[in-house]
């Protein structure tokens with residue numbers, strides 16, 4: 001069944017790629033303006049759909065290297081066995097069949113902003129009128145050079161992009177000796193999904209409590225304290241996982257012996273049976289190729305009214321790659337994508353853009369298999385600072401509940417549909 005589904009997805013994507021192949025290779029219709037989007041994640045797939053929905057006169061080409069969309073939200077629950085990766089995997093079919101987005105399954109490996117085109121891994125060159133870069137994050141291994149791609153894929157997974165590494169980490173937890181030790185490390189903020197590592201700690205601890213109750217989870221956090229939803233996580237760790245979780249703030253990774261799974265941290269040295277290192281992050285590599293990384297050599301500064309890069313004209317950046325104090329969440333990626341879609345449509349039709357965009361973010365975290373809590377905030381563009389400012393309101397859950405668990409699940413199903421159906 002799964003094989004059949006995979007084959008179907010592959011065929012569908014391939015067929016739609018071939019259908020547009022000739023259109024891309026030849027000069028495009030002079031009348032129709034073309035928006036090219038790199039990356040079909042929370043940000044890129046949303047903006048592709050909304051541009052076509054709101055302005056069908058525009059041609060939209062979405063270039064995504066993977067064959068399917070795999071959701072990071074809820075992927076921590078795969079670790080505890082309360083979700084499967086299959087439940088979090090979706091095809092891109094509706095984007096082309098319902099909205100006329102032209103999908104190409106390929107990796108962009110060059111961007112020529114002077115001649116306004118991108119080059120795919122098979123050498124095809126695709127012209128654009130406006131380019132939207134939505135590559136998510138890549139990892140910084142400067143201080144962790146022992147973590148070669150092979151080690152990360154087979155032995156010390158980050159599992160910070162949902163997929164095979166998520167499954168590997170789950171299998172490693174299952175195979176761990178009784179009374180063993182899991183060590184997870186959290187990088188200095190900013191990173192993708194501020195509450196994500198602490199939600200992950202809950203899910204790993206839940207798995208241990210249910211299957212290996214004498215085992216321990218040691219959290220080495222490079223930050224001075226829990227970065228998000230502190231009271232919620234502290235409360236849950238004390239109530240449910242006090243015998244399992246040992247949290248060590250300000251104790252970042254200094255060195256790793258990949259043979260013995262021994263971590264040297266700022267204060268200590270510890271040997272793990274299962275090791276989950278979440279490395280520091282930066283905008284995805286293709287942002288560098290497009291020349292739009294201009295903050296700390298990591299992130300991309302944008303005009304928050306249009307998401308146009310402040311470094312390169314006619315190139316927009318959305319999602320986790322953006323430099324901002326906004327949380328790097330799927331929800332924010334989804335709403336930025338809509339602001340960007342509206343702005344790109346306005347700019348291509350020589351209309352005014354919205355001068356003060358407003359949007360919200362709600363981020364749920366599961367604290368066991370069923371209960372969750374949230375953090376919510378509203379952000380508005382502030383013309384004085386030219387940044388997104390937090391508005392009064394919002395809030396944060398003190399104690400997780402089953403009802404919020406239902407909301408969290410509903411949120412996920414809603415956003416997956418909003419992006420892909």
Ligand SMILES: Cc1cc2nc3c(=O)[nH]c(=O)nc-3n(C[C@H](O)[C@H](O)[C@H](O)COP(=O)(O)OP(=O)(O)OC[C@H]3O[C@@H](n4cnc5c(N)ncnc54)[C@H](O)[C@@H]3O)c2cc1C
Nearest residue numbers: 039041042043065072073108136193319320328329330331
């Ligand atoms: C464990 C975990 C739990 C999370 N939980 C939540 C949650 O509960 N709620 C929430 O709101 N957020 C959550 N997040 C955060 C959320 O997943 C990210 O913020 C979101 O995915 C960012 O969207 P994006 O489009 O910027 O990046 P992505 O969704 O990663 O999409 C980027 C896409 O670009 C593609 N790509 C990159 N480079 C190229 C290239 N050169 N050519 C072609 N394609 C390319 C990639 O394959 C990828 O599909 C979680 C994250 C993690 C890791």
